[in-house]
Amino acid sequence: MKLNILHQTRYRYAEAASLIVQALRMWPVESAGQHCQSWRVEVDGSLLQPTCVDGFGNRVATHSVDRMVDTVLISVRGVIETRDCQGVHVDPNPGLPPAFYVASTELTAVNAQISELARVASGPGGALERMHLLSNAVRDRIEYRTEQTGVETTAAEALVLGAGVCQDHAQVMISAARSLGFAARYVSGYLCPAGEEAAASHAWAEVHVEDLGWVGFDPANRQCPNERYVRIACGRDYRDAAPVRGVRIGGLAETLEVQVQIAESIGAAQQ
Numbered sequence: 001m002k003l004n005i006l007h008q009t010r011y012r013y014a015e016a017a018s019l020i021v022q023a024l025r026m027w028p029v030e031s032a033g034q035h036c037q038s039w040r041v042e043v044d045g046s047l048l049q050p051t052c053v054d055g056f057g058n059r060v061a062t063h064s065v066d067r068m069v070d071t072v073l074i075s076v077r078g079v080i081e082t083r084d085c086q087g088v089h090v091d092p093n094p095g096l097p098p099a100f101y102v103a104s105t106e107l108t109a110v111n112a113q114i115s116e117l118a119r120v121a122s123g124p125g126g127a128l129e130r131m132h133l134l135s136n137a138v139r140d141r142i143e144y145r146t147e148q149t150g151v152e153t154t155a156a157e158a159l160v161l162g163a164g165v166c167q168d169h170a171q172v173m174i175s176a177a178r179s180l181g182f183a184a185r186y187v188s189g190y191l192c193p194a195g196e197e198a199a200a201s202h203a204w205a206e207v208h209v210e211d212l213g214w215v216g217f218d219p220a221n222r223q224c225p226n227e228r229y230v231r232i233a234c235g236r237d238y239r240d241a242a243p244v245r246g247v248r249i250g251g252l253a254e255t256l257e258v259q260v261q262i263a264e265s266i267g268a269a270q271q
């Protein structure tokens with residue numbers, strides 16, 4: 001499948017900021033499941049190129065705005081070919097070993113409620129079957145509702161609330177899988193809509209399964225990633241894989257306007 005992607009994020013400040021520094025993780029990495037034909041990231045119309053690769057294998061660039069500014073526009077345009085690998089992610093540059101992703105983080109800390117949730121996957125059966133059970137259990141417990149959680153909401157908090165978005169489903173899945181001794185990590189990217197659904201940036205989990213490697217699970221949609229998914233970055237939790245993270249001086253009352261358009265190229269052959 002060939003996908004055309006447009007992703008624009010405009011930051012507005014009621015009171016101008018005097019300095020903004022942001023780290024961007026917005027460039028896809030080549031893998032068995034995706035090949036990038038073209039990709040361009042701009043900040044206020046100026047091309048931004050990745051300058052390094054972090055420990056998780058993500059391509060990263062940092063930019064700064066050292067002047068009074070009340071708006072910043074980050075724009076991503078690209079064309080990427082994808083294919084369905086049945087959820088298995090094969091990376092030619094695997095980076096950190098799976099053992100690194102076993103330990104909890106602040107956003108994915110395990111508590112009694114998460115341990116209880118994980119019991120659905122603690123019985124007999126193969127690891128892959130157990131993780132599918134866990135993914136569905138996460139979705140059963142957390143209703144998809146926007147504006148209920150934020151980027152600093154922990155997995156434990158989202159589970160108690162019983163509502164959240166894909167980010168929360170992914171982090172609860174990661175936390176529960178780690179409580180069972182599995183290596184698990186957070187993935188950020190895009191999901192091409194089917195039917196009348198709206199295009200959006202997306203997040204899901206990957207769990208390391210013996211004899212298969214890293215396998216993606218998307219609890220929000222009760223499925224494994226397929227050719228409609230574009231993988232951008234990964235890490236231990238949202239903070240490691242966030243498309244944009246930064247600091248600023250001034251810039252009170254920040255608001256975001258986000259536009260995402262993802263469409264399959266007409267006449268593109270299914271791979």
